Amino acid sequence: MTALAVVLFTAALVVVFALLAAAAAGKLARLDGATYPTALMRAAVTFAAVLTLSAALTGALAQVIS
Structure with missing residues (x-):
């Protein structure tokens, strides 16, 4: 799986979770x-x-990983 596919899949998953939380x-x-x-x-x-x-969690993890 390429890096672009992982990023797109993760972004889609975050949006789905955000929609579920909003609906709830x-x-x-x-x-x-x-x-x-x-x-x-x-x-x-x-x-x-x-x-x-x-987004904040991604920024914090990017700081730690790099």
Whole structure:
């Protein structure tokens, strides 16, 4: 497997996990009684947080590895 394939597969996996976390956050917000716009906002914040966390983790690991 080439390095490009590994990077693309990892990026796709991170996006899938971010989408799953966002969907779970939106569903939990709706179950808690939040309105649809509020639930969508919570899902969006969760999606952005997962992507930001993965970017920070990648940066930290790149510093350690190189």
